[in-house]
Amino acid sequence: MLQLNELSLNIPDTTKPRVVVIGGGFGGVNLIKNLPSKEFQVVLFDRQNYHGFWPLLYQVATAGLEADAIAEPLRKMFDEEYEDFHFRQVKVTGINPESKTVTTLVGDLPYDYLVIATGTKSNYFGNDQIKEYSFPLKQIPDALNLRSQLLQSFEQANMIINPEVRQSLLNIVIVGGGPTGVELAGSLAEMRRHVLPNDYPGMDFSKMNIYLVEGLDRVLPPMSPESSAKTLEYLQDVGIQVKLNTLVESYDGKTVTFKGGEQIQSQTLIWAAGVSGAQVKGLPPEASERGRYLVNPYNQIIGFNDIFALGDVAAMKTEKWPKGHPGVAQPAIQQGKHLAKNLRKLVRQEPLEPFEYFDKGSLAIIGRNKAVADLPKNMHLSGFSAWVAWLFVHIYYLIGFRNKLVVLANWVYKFFTYENGTRLIIRPFIRKEDIAGQEFVRKQTDLD
Amino acid sequence: MLQLNELSLNIPDTTKPRVVVIGGGFGGVNLIKNLPSKEFQVVLFDRQNYHGFWPLLYQVATAGLEADAIAEPLRKMFDEEYEDFHFRQVKVTGINPESKTVTTLVGDLPYDYLVIATGTKSNYFGNDQIKEYSFPLKQIPDALNLRSQLLQSFEQANMIINPEVRQSLLNIVIVGGGPTGVELAGSLAEMRRHVLPNDYPGMDFSKMNIYLVEGLDRVLPPMSPESSAKTLEYLQDVGIQVKLNTLVESYDGKTVTFKGGEQIQSQTLIWAAGVSGAQVKGLPPEASERGRYLVNPYNQIIGFNDIFALGDVAAMKTEKWPKGHPGVAQPAIQQGKHLAKNLRKLVRQEPLEPFEYFDKGSLAIIGRNKAVADLPKNMHLSGFSAWVAWLFVHIYYLIGFRNKLVVLANWVYKFFTYENGTRLIIRPFIRKEDIAGQEFVRKQTDLD
Numbered sequence: 001m002l003q004l005n006e007l008s009l010n011i012p013d014t015t016k017p018r019v020v021v022i023g024g025g026f027g028g029v030n031l032i033k034n035l036p037s038k039e040f041q042v043v044l045f046d047r048q049n050y051h052g053f054w055p056l057l058y059q060v061a062t063a064g065l066e067a068d069a070i071a072e073p074l075r076k077m078f079d080e081e082y083e084d085f086h087f088r089q090v091k092v093t094g095i096n097p098e099s100k101t102v103t104t105l106v107g108d109l110p111y112d113y114l115v116i117a118t119g120t121k122s123n124y125f126g127n128d129q130i131k132e133y134s135f136p137l138k139q140i141p142d143a144l145n146l147r148s149q150l151l152q153s154f155e156q157a158n159m160i161i162n163p164e165v166r167q168s169l170l171n172i173v174i175v176g177g178g179p180t181g182v183e184l185a186g187s188l189a190e191m192r193r194h195v196l197p198n199d200y201p202g203m204d205f206s207k208m209n210i211y212l213v214e215g216l217d218r219v220l221p222p223m224s225p226e227s228s229a230k231t232l233e234y235l236q237d238v239g240i241q242v243k244l245n246t247l248v249e250s251y252d253g254k255t256v257t258f259k260g261g262e263q264i265q266s267q268t269l270i271w272a273a274g275v276s277g278a279q280v281k282g283l284p285p286e287a288s289e290r291g292r293y294l295v296n297p298y299n300q301i302i303g304f305n306d307i308f309a310l311g312d313v314a315a316m317k318t319e320k321w322p323k324g325h326p327g328v329a330q331p332a333i334q335q336g337k338h339l340a341k342n343l344r345k346l347v348r349q350e351p352l353e354p355f356e357y358f359d360k361g362s363l364a365i366i367g368r369n370k371a372v373a374d375l376p377k378n379m380h381l382s383g384f385s386a387w388v389a390w391l392f393v394h395i396y397y398l399i400g401f402r403n404k405l406v407v408l409a410n411w412v413y414k415f416f417t418y419e420n421g422t423r424l425i426i427r428p429f430i431r432k433e434d435i436a437g438q439e440f441v442r443k444q445t446d447l448d
Numbered sequence: 449m450l451q452l453n454e455l456s457l458n459i460p461d462t463t464k465p466r467v468v469v470i471g472g473g474f475g476g477v478n479l480i481k482n483l484p485s486k487e488f489q490v491v492l493f494d495r496q497n498y499h500g501f502w503p504l505l506y507q508v509a510t511a512g513l514e515a516d517a518i519a520e521p522l523r524k525m526f527d528e529e530y531e532d533f534h535f536r537q538v539k540v541t542g543i544n545p546e547s548k549t550v551t552t553l554v555g556d557l558p559y560d561y562l563v564i565a566t567g568t569k570s571n572y573f574g575n576d577q578i579k580e581y582s583f584p585l586k587q588i589p590d591a592l593n594l595r596s597q598l599l600q601s602f603e604q605a606n607m608i609i610n611p612e613v614r615q616s617l618l619n620i621v622i623v624g625g626g627p628t629g630v631e632l633a634g635s636l637a638e639m640r641r642h643v644l645p646n647d648y649p650g651m652d653f654s655k656m657n658i659y660l661v662e663g664l665d666r667v668l669p670p671m672s673p674e675s676s677a678k679t680l681e682y683l684q685d686v687g688i689q690v691k692l693n694t695l696v697e698s699y700d701g702k703t704v705t706f707k708g709g710e711q712i713q714s715q716t717l718i719w720a721a722g723v724s725g726a727q728v729k730g731l732p733p734e735a736s737e738r739g740r741y742l743v744n745p746y747n748q749i750i751g752f753n754d755i756f757a758l759g760d761v762a763a764m765k766t767e768k769w770p771k772g773h774p775g776v777a778q779p780a781i782q783q784g785k786h787l788a789k790n791l792r793k794l795v796r797q798e799p800l801e802p803f804e805y806f807d808k809g810s811l812a813i814i815g816r817n818k819a820v821a822d823l824p825k826n827m828h829l830s831g832f833s834a835w836v837a838w839l840f841v842h843i844y845y846l847i848g849f850r851n852k853l854v855v856l857a858n859w860v861y862k863f864f865t866y867e868n869g870t871r872l873i874i875r876p877f878i879r880k881e882d883i884a885g886q887e888f889v890r891k892q893t894d895l896d
Contacts, residue, residue, distance in 0.1 A: 006608060006609060006610060006613055007604065007607045007608060007609065008607060008608075008609050009607060010606060010607050010608075010609075012650075049599065049603065066514045066515070066516040066517075067514070068514040069514075073647070075646075075647040075648070076646075076647065079646050079647070079649075080646060080649060083649075086650075088603075088606070088607060089600075089603045090607070106607060151497065152537075155497065155536075155537045156455065158458060158536070159455045159456060159457060159458050159536060159538070159554060160454060160455060160456075160458075161454060161455065161456050161458075162454060165454055198523075198524075198527050198528060199521070199523040199524065199527070200523070201527075201528060201531075202460075202534075
């Protein structure tokens with residue numbers, strides 16, 4: 001019931017340079033960790049109050065991990081050690097480079113340095129129908145919603161009269177053969193094999209179809225051809241129907257129509273096909289290309305020396321990476337750390353150091369003992385060794401002691417029992433009353 | 449996008465007696481565990497797909513535990529061992545004792561024995577305004593919603609201009625001095641002391657007020673006067689403002705008005721004041737008293753020999769318990785187990801055994817080393833010994849190996865670090881766009 005005009009950003013004045021960071025993802029968080037409070041005042045804006053470990057988001061969707069295990073509250077990450085750090089959970093609506101201010105829903109804030117680390121948003125390529133009916137997998141609420149959708153589909157398939165409608169509940173279509181699509185498909189296949197038959201003893205899960213649809217001619221296009229081929233083999237081994245060179249034309253919530261006319265009846269289309277940079281209003285069009293900010297080797301956006309972009313929303317074109325770095329965690333992490341160094345140099349009027357990406361390789365997991373890895377020096381792993389590597393890398397990078405423990409405990413448990421943990425349908429706010437009679441009285445809170 | 453008429457309950461025919469159970473709470477679950485599939489077909493209806501350990505729900509609301517730690521999917525609880533068990537996540541709309549059928553949103557089902565184990569729902573005593581603006585704490589979505597409300601209040605208090613409005617965000621009013629209200633208040637006090645000052649270094653949490661409002665003259669009225677007195681002392685020790693003999697007259701989302709005229713400005717009123725039985729339509733009024741079914745010592749509802757009620761929705765009046773058993777987990781658990789025995793006797797036409805409640809005592813926790821326990825034989829514990837007893841009892845009864853481990857790990861971690869774990873604001877579905885600009889595109893799913 002608060003009004004916007006009752007709120008203000010309430011950031012203390014400072015004589016130190018003020019760094020305003022938009023976005024608490026891998027880039028923003030690694031930048032802030034390396035900006036000493038003695039030298040800078042740091043203000044972070046994010047629409048969520050947590051930093052998410054998005055490479056494991058698909059595990060929340062398939063009920064392998066609880067939501068809280070892959071996220072860490074931003075205020076907990078930056079506690080008393082960061083004396084002059086200020087987090088505000090508020091939406092940024094624009095930038096004004098002339099007045100050097102950021103505009104938010106509750107007021108403006110002047111900056112000395114501005115860092116845009118907003119990551120990506122789902123890209124539906126202008127198809128509003130797909131946007132309306134498909135399930136994205138970008139944020140924690142998306143994953144909880146998809147989990148509930150999948151489990152409710154099985155509950156309802158159990159109660160359906162018409163076999164065609166039942167089949168449409170058991171057809172899961174994943175669009176996008178990148179890491180999210182591949183890992184989600186693999187995780188669903190494990191669920192189909194090891195978990196669902198126990199939960200639904202009367203149902204025939206050989207009728208559950210998992211389609212993985214990719215527009216290009218191979219899965220995991222950013223990885224090596226060897227790893228793509230091995231991944232395709234693994235996907236087919238576990239019974240996933242992979243459709244390469246296939247584009248989705250339309251989806252109305254019931255029927256997926258592919259370019260060329262082929263159709264699949266499905267109640268669940270998961271959109272993991274494309275992302276575009278989550279840009280902020282206010283910079284000239286020539287500073288961007290295809291939704292990403294063009295940055296120089298110091299992460300400065302072209303045309304500005306006090307506005308920076310990091311990670312997925314930035315395109316730093318180099319000889320080795322002519323389209324910019326891949327849209328994964330590592331470039332964002334490394335750029336964040338590097339920019340912290342450069343900001344300190346900038347304040348001391350020392351020359352900046354160009355960023356160099358250290359490619360640690362990439363990994364993807366399809367199932368137990370089924371993983372692929374591209375390592376530096378053109379080495380490729382697959383099978384058990386890649387799977388172990390995947391496990392260790394992900395646990396290592398998960399931020400926060402508690403999360404690591406919970407995730408590790410979950411995985412160990414899962415490994416020995418083939419049992420996923422958290423198959424709760426938590427879907428309170430979706431409608432006034434659903435098939436199960438769940439009611440939600442929409443609360444009048446804050447800004448309504 | 450499914451239509452109701454596309455669905456059917458789809459329960460296989462059987463020659464065994466069919467037991468239909470409404471509600472997968474403590475009563476229903478303990479009944480079903482003890483009904484052998486060789487002797488009975490068992491059908492369970494619940495609006496959720498999980499069994500919740502509700503005595504710890506307040507911990508989810510105060511971010512001490514994640515939602516998944518206190519719930520267990522019903523299908524996982526009753527797996528292949530229960531061959532002729534059938535769960536349907538669907539709403540029961542009525543009972544027809546003449547035709548011996550249960551009516552659900554997707555069809556009717558004949559029963560041989562019907563067990564109503566629906567528990568309670570919040571009781572607002574007819575005050576629709578309180579119902580609209582207050583926060584209940586009955587289900588997992590309630591707890592997640594309350595958690596988000598509390599955390600958002602602190603985020604916003606940080607950005608507020610008017611000191612009176614800020615104070616209204618920092619005034620938390622809990623109505624109801626029973627176990628839920630007392631334990632929630634204690635948990636909030638621990639958060640205020642040990643967690644929030646780290647998260648919000650610029651804020652003065654001495655201004656955060658936690659009010660606990662009770663209509664009677666003591667907190668924890670079902671416990672012994674000794675324990676009530678000790679609890680009051682503990683609550684005041686940790687800085688909770690306890691208002692006894694106080695009734696809420698009205699609440700409009702901003703102002704709490706008490707009978708007598710006193711007012712408190714508060715954006716968060718938590719309603720833990722009253723519950724009434726969650727009854728099902730179709731039984732004659734004389735079978736109920738104050739929202740609970742009157743049952744004989746065999747849990748048969750008065751006037752029926754094939755319809756039973758269990759736990760909180762039943763009132764079994766005895767000499768020792770003239771108003772029926774207390775509305776906690778133990779009577780429901782014991783009645784469930786006992787009814788399983790009696791149903792087996794009924795089928796064999798053996799005489800039934802009357803239920804006798806074995807009172808194991810009751811426990812409540814206010815904070816670390818601050819707990820109270822009423823034990824059999826008029827023994828009372830408080831302080832550290834009661835606190836240890838509370839810990840062990842709750843871990844012991846938490847159902848499911850994995851949950852126990854996660855909860856235990858969380859508590860151990862919390863004990864040594866004074867650090868609550870999961871302060872995520874997960875509130876996607878509340879409105880189209882909120883202060884943080886979180887968007888939710890309402891999905892058109894199943895029955896819309």
